Amino acid sequence: MNRARTAPPSEDKRWKIVDAAMRRHGYRRDALIEALHSVQETFGYLDEDSLRFVAGALRLPLSAVYGVATFYHFFTLKPPGRHTCVVCTGTACHIKGAPELLAMLEREYGLKPGETTSDGQLSLLTARCVGSCGLAPVVVFDRELAGKLSVEDLRRWMERCLAHDAR
């Protein structure tokens, strides 16, 4: 296993984190998903450079890596906005008003699920279920979860979060 592996795509020190994650699994091919998780956690998304790097390091065809990266919903190949708003669309949230929350976000921010505002400030995503059904309907904004939200609650919360930034 001494053959040179693909060099990181850039000088960016963060590639070391990704490499360490792959090394921890002995560069085993079956740890591909773990490697992709580490890229996404580090850089926020998977771009072509990173897919090539992982493919080279694990000695997998790029097509296989691309196939896995696009199969799983958790992985994104587009850079996310500065903030992400994830609306849970699980069953409990659905019957308790998630569609109304999504409609408000579309009205206010012009976003459909999967889209990012043109200024790159906000991405809107949906989740199948975040498992906090007792608090339905639930929204996760930048990893912070809020539950039992009315349309008005969410509007105010979003305004507060985004205004905090503008200052």
Next chain:
Amino acid sequence: MTLDELQRAAAEERANQRKVACHLHVCTAASCLSAGGGQVKQALEQELAERGMRSFCQVKGVGCMGLCSAGPLVAAQPEGFLYGHVTPEDAPDITRSLVEGRPVRRLAVSTDLPFFRRQLKIVLENAGRVDPERLEDYIAAGGYASLLRALSEMTPQEVIREVTVSGLRGRGGAGYPTGLKWSTVAKSPDADKYVVCNADEGDPGAFMDRAVLESDPHRVLEGMAIAAYATGARHGYIYVRAEYPLAVARLRTAIRQAERAGLLGNRIAGTPFSFHVEVRLGAGAFVCGEETALMASIEGRRGTPRPRPPYPAEAGLWGHSTLINNVETFANVPVILREGGEWFAQIGTQTSKGTKVFALAGRVLNTGLIEVPMGISLREIIFEIGGGVPEGRRFKAVQTGGPSGGCIPEQYLDTPVDYESLAALGSMMGSGGLIVMDESTCMVDLARFFLEFSKGESCGKCVPCRVGTAHLYDLLDRIVRGEANGGTLAVLEELSDLLRHTSLCGLGQSAPNPVLSTLKYFRQEYEAHLEGRCLAGACGKGGRA
């Protein structure tokens, strides 16, 4: 650590805990944390420190106490006072009440409610009691004793016999007898076997496995290790959803702690038995809950299922004999060995033994996590434990089994909860999500919701599922929008039947269940939609088209 050492460690920890007169248990499972449980814990710790009461009372982060709708929850032990909707500002009142020995009235949640009284906790016996991030606490509660006793006093065959006698069936939904599965793997001559824990809890509306992993991760590891001993496996994987970061973190901590204590890893308790566990993250694919897809995902591939046979017991991970069980199934195992299979078999019904953990959500007063004996009726769960439908509305249906299950109407609420009875109603036990709906929910919209889900989660490998779910969705969408004609319902039924019988895996086979069950029990809502009316008055308003 040997059994003697374990018991000494347990006694020592219990003695240490007794030195402190009282404990404040703060729920630190995901639901309460997101309601502010972390800040409450901090405020209580600070308050106790400022008053110099830390040797008198300790704050302990614990797992799920069940009543998520009243979170964040705090319990004062040993009195057992339970407080709900606690905020950091309540810390002074709570600490003061410890000295006075009286509960804080305005925060008190009665533990005498049917929500608490009607439950029977086996899987969740430690949830809300032990600190999920401390191995010592699990050991003090009797943890790992079943594993070490099995290793030192039982043969693998005896372990399997105990599990078989218990009548335990798979808690992931399908209900396959656990003992039978274990003995099939044990009989395999394969030298390199695997034990896999399916923690890819993908059903929307289900959070039982999440709660078990966040509340008592060591219990699942102990169950897996016992299964490994019984079947002759040396390696294990826990496949967890990446959407459950807290559960993943606690599992990783638990594995590290158990390895350090010699309860996992090489030569456990000085016996020749070795067992290594690794966590593998899912990446948001519902189909990976299907066992063959799950194994493909652990191998680092696209999570597409393959035909069975061969079953995993014959050819699983990397072609080796593999045992796959759900989180809750493994969590039952240490108790079965501790209390005996016969004890376990006394609980529940003729065909479904033990208890089942349910995630109760939707239009019901008490939402949260419950554990009830099998055989309890849906009515008892919803109206006694759940407290019924709030805001004076009328109950309409309860959905069990997620996108693979069905909707059960009021006239069948006295059905006992067991695998066969629910299947006979066109629903299924599923993994344990129970979602209550009232008159404001349109059942056609709900069927469309589930098909949108199944369509999006279909892996695309087999045609019936890939094309069929998309077509079912389109038909339902047209009905919801009032653009369908009289023949649509017949097409819907025909297509559902096709999917059920020709799809490759459980996803496609069960995807029509929400359609068929709503067609069966709520046909009038479909018919009204054909005439352009929504009986629930839900469609065409807000975000619902």
